[in-house]
Amino acid sequence: MSILHAKGDIGGWALQGQDLGFAYPGAAPTFEHIDIGVRPREIVALLGGSGCGKSTLLRVLAGLQAPSSGTLTFLDAPLTAPSPHSALVFQQASLLPWLNVTANVGFGLDFSRQPKIARIAHDQRVQAAIDAVGLAGSERRYPAALSGGMAQRVALARALARQPALLFADEPFSALDAITRADMQTLLVDVVHRWHSAVLLVTHDIDEAILVADRIVLMGGQPGRIMHEWQVELPRPRLAEAQAIGALRLEILAALHGVRAAA
Numbered sequence: 088m089s090i091l092h093a094k095g096d097i098g099g100w101a102l103q104g105q106d107l108g109f110a111y112p113g114a115a116p117t118f119e120h121i122d123i124g125v126r127p128r129e130i131v132a133l134l135g136g137s138g139c140g141k142s143t144l145l146r147v148l149a150g151l152q153a154p155s156s157g158t159l160t161f162l163d164a165p166l167t168a169p170s171p172h173s174a175l176v177f178q179q180a181s182l183l184p185w186l187n188v189t190a191n192v193g194f195g196l197d198f199s200r201q202p203k204i205a206r207i208a209h210d211q212r213v214q215a216a217i218d219a220v221g222l223a224g225s226e227r228r229y230p231a232a233l234s235g236g237m238a239q240r241v242a243l244a245r246a247l248a249r250q251p252a253l254l255f256a257d258e259p260f261s262a263l264d265a266i267t268r269a270d271m272q273t274l275l276v277d278v279v280h281r282w283h284s285a286v287l288l289v290t291h292d293i294d295e296a297i298l299v300a301d302r303i304v305l306m307g308g309q310p311g312r313i314m315h316e317w318q319v320e321l322p323r324p325r326l327a328e329a330q331a332i333g334a335l336r337l338e339i340l341a342a343l344h345g346v347r348a349a350a
């Protein structure tokens with residue numbers, strides 16, 4: 088593994104934010120001078136302590152909130168609103184309780200402007216996403232009959248059904264128990280590789296970042312800045328790489344403490 092400081096590299100980005108700043112009305116800046124990018128098919132973990140502005144940055148990068156300053160480009164076009172080529176997963180699955188698994192996964196998939204194969208293509212996409220997250224056989228269940236882990240699988244399937252070029256995920260597994268979380272981390276990597284999606288994963292879990300990400304970006308300070316970056320070049324599956332994980336974990340912890348001390 089190596090430490091990467093790739094700020095000069097501007098080639099081949101799916102998403103690129105340059106010199107981004109954001110302030111809530113009447114408040115001090117949440118973050119400023121942030122350069123961040125995600126390459127096609129790359130899994131990037133945005134790691135940082137509670138309250139450092141990760142979720143705010145994710146909302147800005149997803150086009151849900153306009154930045155106060157800076158520029159944002161997604162798939163080579165300026166981003167001013169959420170793109171149909173991206174999808175979001177949050178800590179809570181936010182399923183519609185009156186719809187079964189299939190209908191929740193398909194909800195909002197807009198095929199109205201597509202030709203007449205639309206219905207079949209829609210159903211195939213939904214079923215493929217359900218199969219990919221391991222919920223085949225549970226299609227007719229309602230959210231009340233799902234465990235927390237199953238509900239998050241539905242949320243992930245709903246995102247995948249959009250065939251996103253980029254998946255934004257804000258602490259998607261932090262409400263799950265440790266075993267389910269580990270299963271979901273493995274599943275996430277597997278499905279985004281198969282779907283050819285890039286991921287921006289917000290987490291405050293160092294182990295999750297190391298196990299899942301191709302690159303880890305550490306955010307910290309007040310206002311928030313990007314403090315460090317690590318390229319994670321461990322082979323997958325990574326759980327077998329205990330020694331290397333431990334070493335990188337210590338390095339990140341030291342950087343986090345450095346960030347805190349400087350704040």
Ligand SMILES: Nc1ncnc2c1ncn2[C@@H]1O[C@H](COP(=O)(O)OP(=O)(O)OP(=O)(O)O)[C@@H](O)[C@H]1O
Pocket residue numbers: 111114117135136137138139140141142143144291
């Ligand atoms: N809607 C809002 N209006 C005003 N301030 C906000 C709003 N949302 C968040 N903040 C503030 O902005 C800062 C960054 O919040 P944000 O939720 O982005 O942090 P975070 O890194 O995601 O934290 P956590 O790890 O706890 O989820 C915090 O000080 C928070 O209180």
Ligand SMILES: [Mg+2]
Pocket residue numbers: 141142143257
């Ligand atoms: Mg947050």
